[in-house]
Amino acid sequence: QQQVKQSPQSLIVQKGGIPIINCAYENTAFDYFPWYQQFPGKGPALLIAIRPDVSEKKEGRFTISFNKSAKQFSLHIMDSQPGDSATYFCAASIGNNDMRFGAGTRLTVKP
Amino acid sequence: NAGVTQTPKFRILKIGQSMTLQCTQDMNHNYMYWYRQDPGMGLKLIYYSVGAGITDKGEVPNGYNVSRSTTEDFPLRLELAAPSQTSVYFCASKTSGGHNEQFFGPGTRLTVL
Numbered sequence: 001q002q003q004v005k006q007s008p009q010s011l012i013v014q015k016g017g018i019p020i021i022n023c024a025y026e027n028t029a030f031d032y033f034p035w036y037q038q039f040p041g042k043g044p045a046l047l048i049a050i051r052p053d054v055s056e057k058k059e060g061r062f063t064i065s066f067n068k069s070a071k072q073f074s075l076h077i078m079d080s081q082p083g084d085s086a087t088y089f090c091a092a093s094i095g096n097n098d099m100r101f102g103a104g105t106r107l108t109v110k111p
Numbered sequence: 112n113a114g115v116t117q118t119p120k121f122r123i124l125k126i127g128q129s130m131t132l133q134c135t136q137d138m139n140h141n142y143m144y145w146y147r148q149d150p151g152m153g154l155k156l157i158y159y160s161v162g163a164g165i166t167d168k169g170e171v172p173n174g175y176n177v178s179r180s181t182t183e184d185f186p187l188r189l190e191l192a193a194p195s196q197t198s199v200y201f202c203a204s205k206t207s208g209g210h211n212e213q214f215f216g217p218g219t220r221l222t223v224l
Contacts (some may be wrong), residue, residue, distance in 0.1 A: 004153075006153075032211045042217055043216050043218050049210065066212075082217070096205065097159055099156065101161075103153045105212035
């Protein structure tokens, strides 16, 4: 049973567009919600993260929106660039040892 | 700092063979993790360790073993390789305390034929 559901599987946008990736979780005990960015042949790298007591967090062009009552959170990439083309994973964790990942979204930003 | 390093980068095994995937971190992190990544499935936790001498099972531990004799090293052992273990394996680490911010290595791509 997948505890974190991510959509869409793939996404294509034009340069300057605002791709949005959505995730939904089931376990209300999750207390940390990171997004990871992964380039081909590389390991995932932490992009931005949020805790459930905050509804929005922004770092540069990346924003997480968090809806605790709906058990959903999303990643928005403002003014997307071809260099943002990568696979993005949402995740949710309880404490230090139980991190559950979404299935990933392959983003392509066309020039 | 090199961060988290993994060897080998690629490996092909025959069914029934055994091998050890190496993971080393130079950040003095207490927590270390092993994940497998299958296409379209995200990452799943195999084993983790909260410090030298302490390990525990994750979500998908069957077919694997780990040990943690030092803070720096966390090897993953496959005893009898099976085609179902074809995957990309990632090692990660984090410091004690704070949020669950994990730093990942570059991965090992394993094929079992």
